[in-house]
Amino acid sequence: METLETPRRTVGLFDIGTNSVRLSVVQIRDGAPVVVNQQREMVRLGEGEFGGGELQPEAMDRCVAVCRRFRDLVRSYGDGEIVxxxxxxxxxxxxxxxxxxRLREEADLDVRVVSxxxxxxxxxxxxxxxxxxxAARGLFVDIGGGSTELVVGTQHQHEYLDTLKLGAIRVSSLFQGKDRRAPIPEGTYRDMKQYVRDASVRSVQRIRALGVDRAFGSSGTLLNLGEICSLRTGDPDRRIPLPCLREVLRDLRGLDLEGRRRFPGIQPERADILVGGGAIVETLMEGLDIPLLETSDRSLRDGLLVDYLARTAPEAWGADLSARERSVLQLGRTCHFDEPHARHIAQRAAELFDTGREARLHDLxxxxxxxxxxAALLHDIGMFLSFSNHHTHTHYLIRNAELLGFDQTEIQIMAATAYYHRKKLPRRKHPQFAELDELSQGKVRVLCLLLRLAESLDRSHSGVVRSARFREAGRRRVELELYASGECQLELWGLSGHQEAFREVFKxxxxxxxxPTLRSEAS
Structure with missing residues (x-):
């Protein structure tokens, strides 16, 4: 039984989408999550973006105002964490x-952009x-405002992930423009479906090759189509049979906007984009021979909670390797990296980070x-393409691999840290450095130097340096204690080349x- 003394943790989970902002407020006690509040507000953040490539000022204003209100709501439950x-x-x-x-300054919200x-x-x-x-294999389809996500997986493991630049707002904007009041001609709808077909052909082929037993749809677009179909079929589970979907979409596109808003079962605020979203799901169901799509009201918001629990309490949630570590190792192995060397460098880098913090070199x-x-594990993967300038290839591979579990800023920091493990030090004129914000640039300056030192400590790829630890030696000096199991002249020579850089970064x-040998545990 819970007592008043049981510690309670509050987490606010924000999903800032193209169409809506969603919030879940979760309280965690004894490792068990309880959702205490959920909010959703349509902000149409992507409205007007898909023509010019920029978020519009009015759309940003709407989104920032909602996020500020949602942030205040989380605060009303006491101090808590924000994801x-x-x-x-x-x-x-x-x-x-x-x-x-703007989200940081006006809503006190530090937002991660995910791939x-x-x-x-x-x-x-x-x-x-x-x-x-x-053990059944499911297809998971989520149609958002700007993109469609496709996943094939079982209960506990995904086998295929893809994202398509197809969303209800995006497709509607491309084919209906800003004025969506008129009925949608059959020719326009055929063009929509052909556009979806062309954009999804690779994914459809891959999913057909894998095969699926059941198909599930999430997101507001599919839930609303499921509600409309349920009125026609009497199915209380809001499933979407393909014949019913075709009928609904045919009826909807024959109506003007006001008629669509009055359509039985429709959410009026979706009336201008539902046909665009419907064109996506109809085309996918046809291409994949899916006669029935089950719907789920669970979403990315719920995934944020599962991911948060797996990271913060892995022993309770059955997580062994994190999604992040699995993704990094998969990329390294795909590029045939020297795994023993990479792991040795990663161990030395972590050791330098920890003892450097103790020696007050940094406060990261x-x-x-x-x-x-x-970054240490992946620093040499560019050799898969070419030894010459392999740090450049490494940067490209990390930036473009869409590593799972990371946001864009984290990927940029890892890529830049790996890039600067050799050759030039970071400079603002370098595009790899200039793309980072000022805070991230400061982090990369420290991290890349630690990686340079760690890499020098296995220059011979023999693992001879078994431990490396910083120790304060006065106001203007730091000692690096090296414990080696044998000859390490190459490593010492490599270290000597970083004196000036060390002085520049750490002053x-x-x-x-x-x-000659490791210190005993007692020393």
């Missing part, structure tokens, strides 16, 4: 940084956690430590001391 992500509209916007700055595949993973976590799928936290370890001199 906030933004998806397609923010991800694709040229003025993304300005919007994120399309990471969005798909979170949606899968949210929907699958509410199903009893067992556990999140930055984790990013350093992953202290570095002195190395070599010990």
């Amino acid at each position: 906030a992500v933004a998806t397609s509209a923010t991800r694709d916007a040229a003025n993304q940084m300005r919007f994120l700055a 399309g595949r990471e969005e798909a993973r979170l949606i899968y976590l949210g929907v699958a956690s509410g199903l009893h799928l067992g 936290g556990d999140r930055e430590r984790e990013l350093l370890v992953y 202290k001199d570095l002195v190395s001391r070599l010990f």
